[in-house]
Amino acid sequence: MAGKPKLYYFDGRGKMESIRWLLAAAGVEFEEEFLETREQYEKLLQGGSLLFQQVPMVEIDGMKMVQTRAILSYIAAKYNLYGKDLMERALIDMYVGGTDDLMGFILMFPFLSAEDKEKQCAVIVQKATSRCFPAYEKVLKDHGQDFLVGNSFSWADVHLLEAILMVEEKKSDVLLGFPQLQAFKARISRIPTIKKFLEPGSQRKPVPDDKYVETVRRVLHMYYDMKANYKGTRSSEACRGSPGLPTVMEGGEWSPYGGWCVGDLQDICGQTAQLKIQPITFCSVQSFCAWLCAVTYRRKRFKYSNVTLFSLLFQFEEIFLETREQYEKLIKDGVLMFQQVPLVEIDGMKMVQTRAILSYIAGKYNLYGKDLKERALIDMYVEGITDLMQMILMFPFSPPEAKEKNLDSIKERATNRYFPVFEKVLKQHGQDFLVGNKFSWADVQLIEAILAVEEKIPAVLSGFPQLQAFKIRMSNMPMIKKFLQPGSPRKPPPDECYRETVLKIFRK
Numbered sequence: 001m002a003g004k005p006k007l008y009y010f011d012g013r014g015k016m017e018s019i020r021w022l023l024a025a026a027g028v029e030f031e032e033e034f035l036e037t038r039e040q041y042e043k044l045l046q047g048g049s050l051l052f053q054q055v056p057m058v059e060i061d062g063m064k065m066v067q068t069r070a071i072l073s074y075i076a077a078k079y080n081l082y083g084k085d086l087m088e089r090a091l092i093d094m095y096v097g098g099t100d101d102l103m104g105f106i107l108m109f110p111f112l113s114a115e116d117k118e119k120q121c122a123v124i125v126q127k128a129t130s131r132c133f134p135a136y137e138k139v140l141k142d143h144g145q146d147f148l149v150g151n152s153f154s155w156a157d158v159h160l161l162e163a164i165l166m167v168e169e170k171k172s173d174v175l176l177g178f179p180q181l182q183a184f185k186a187r188i189s190r191i192p193t194i195k196k197f198l199e200p201g202s203q204r205k206p207v208p209d210d211k212y213v214e215t216v217r218r219v220l221h222m223y224y225d226m227k228a229n230y231k232g233t234r235s236s237e238a239c240r241g242s243p244g245l246p247t248v249m250e251g252g253e254w255s256p257y258g259g260w261c262v263g264d265l266q267d268i269c270g271q272t273a274q275l276k277i278q279p280i281t282f283c284s285v286q287s288f289c290a291w292l293c294a295v296t297y298r299r300k301r302f303k304y305s306n307v308t309l310f311s312l313l314f315q316f317e318e319i320f321l322e323t324r325e326q327y328e329k330l331i332k333d334g335v336l337m338f339q340q341v342p343l344v345e346i347d348g349m350k351m352v353q354t355r356a357i358l359s360y361i362a363g364k365y366n367l368y369g370k371d372l373k374e375r376a377l378i379d380m381y382v383e384g385i386t387d388l389m390q391m392i393l394m395f396p397f398s399p400p401e402a403k404e405k406n407l408d409s410i411k412e413r414a415t416n417r418y419f420p421v422f423e424k425v426l427k428q429h430g431q432d433f434l435v436g437n438k439f440s441w442a443d444v445q446l447i448e449a450i451l452a453v454e455e456k457i458p459a460v461l462s463g464f465p466q467l468q469a470f471k472i473r474m475s476n477m478p479m480i481k482k483f484l485q486p487g488s489p490r491k492p493p494p495d496e497c498y499r500e501t502v503l504k505i506f507r508k
Contacts, residue, residue, distance in 0.1 A: 005030040005060040008044065010219070012212035013205045014107065015068045016056040018162060020204065022072055024197035025158045026079035032203065041219050052384040053417055063376060069355065070379030072096075076155035077372055083149055090351060090360040091149045095136070095156040097353030098338040099163045102132045106166050110208035111216075121170050128167045133178050135337050136160060140180040146187055153191065161188045169207055324505050358382075362441040369435055377435045381422070381442040385449045388418045392452050396494040407456055414453045419464050422446060426466040432473055439477070447474040451484075455493055 005023060009016035011034040023030050035041055035055065044050050050057055051066045058065045061078075065071045076082040076092070083089040105124045112120055136148070145151040148160065164185055167174050175182050188194055197204050216222060321327055330336050336343055337352045344351040347364075351357050362368040362378075369375040391410050398406045422434065431437040434446065450471050453460050461468050474480055483490055 004028075005058055007032045008035065008049075008057040008059075009055055010035050010212065010216055011205070012208050012216070014056075014208075014216070017205055018103070018159060019056060019058060019068065019071055019075070021158055021162050021197065022075050022081070022155060024203065025153075025191070025193050026075065026081060027193045028075075028079065030203070035219050036215060038219050038221070051380060051421055052387065061373070063373065065376060065380060067380045067383035069100075070376060070383050072155065073379050074372060074376045077375070081153065081155045081158070083154060084152070086360060086363050087347065087349065088150045088154075089363070090349060090356055092154050092156045093356030093359050094337065094351060094353045095139075095148055096159050097356050098132060098135060099156075099159045101338065101340075102127055102163055103159075103166070106163075106170075110213050111222075124167060125171045125174060128163075128174060129177070131339050132163070133175070133181055136184075137178045137180045140184055146184075153188075157184075157188055158194070161185060161194065321505060322501065327505055358441065367439065367441045367444070369440060370438075374436045374440075378440050378442045381425075381434055382445050384418060384421065385442075385445045388413055389445075389449050389452065392449075392456070395456070396499050410453065411457050411460065414449075414457070414460055415463070418449075419461070419467060422470075423464045423466045426470055432470075443470075443474060444480075447471060447480065 005028065007016055007019065007030055009032070011032075020030070041055070044055075044057065045053055049064050051064070054066050056066070056068055056071065058071050060071075060074070065074060073082070083092050102124070105120070105127060109117065109120055109124070139148060143151075147153055148156045161184075164175065164181065175185065189198060196202065327341075330341070330343070331339050335350055337350070340352055342352065342354060342357060344357045346357075346360070351360065359368075369378050388410075391406070391413060395403070395406055395410070425434060429437075433439055434442045447470075450461065450467065461471065475484060482488060
């Protein structure tokens, strides 16, 4: 019989709190080891327990899992909190992603300077009441069921209740205009496992206090106040690679992008191309699929991993957003659930949240491993690569005086944190692909990242022979080779025209 999961993190909420919530909701007992000193953290690093030098880390089923989203996905699937099929899973991923965007603002709150907290509190309440909560109020009202997806208790319900209670700590009557969410809160809070977790003496952590903040600063060498962004940047969807609490808490280091934003990056980090996609399968003997995908894709290269994965599966045309009015029409028409793009119409669903879209495509087209453990590895690798990619995606919006420093940071992260991990993985198993010796989403994400970094640092792979060989193998796969050829939907590096278009559309 497997032992209890063991959680490695600080004695406080942070990014581990959602993991505690989900395990508790599933009725799973767990142990915790709290990080209190820098030496504990460094011991985990030196022992090879932290794949990308990041916490949280969870030992479960013989795996040392990192990357919060990967850990949560594994727990949800293992304990039947992830829907009955791919479509329900897609909805759960969308809802979790939307809730994560709100949670990102809350996670950074304890690390703000005193003068910033009041203003940031207003941002949290505004985002909750104008963007997040209305979406769920409508979902619950429209289907009239007790739970968000499939009338069955799921990860999405757990995550939303956690968010509601955290926002209520900032404004106790925040649900005043949301009767469906008031009833939802009461129902979910009465579920036995949740009720137990909400009682005094459980492993649920209290509101972060000064002691928690100082412990995090000491362990992660985080000797500064974070800077609030009152237009709201720190969401996982919009600026995961921008520093903010999510990056600090998982990475243990600070990034030179700290405090910088352009307009409302919750919107800026996506949007400008509307794609119409006609899907085809990998195999040339397969016929064209019968359904039509329409995608609203975030501005050209920003988050172009969507296009990378789509291009391996679909043929599509693009219609680019050029005006603010186009974007506002999408919102007015009600097709953007959280007022964000990308939006993908696929299999009768209007999907939002980049991670949810990619996960659905990977699952639908057998790019997601053969079992839960392979899927867990793919998730960890994808999330790690995404951390690096977000630094690259933010680069065009760096102020001119910061570009050189930011480029150095990209190089340092790629060569010291991310590429060594994949070099070691490929060397140890001696196979052509990252997971299960089969082409997967993780391989697509890694070749994209390699090429994106090489555009800025051409010799970046000089010390990584396994990755050099991997790059050649992946680039010679027919569907990737086609995507890399001139005339494909792949976008060139962002130029000034692209940058100005984005700012024109998303500055308010």
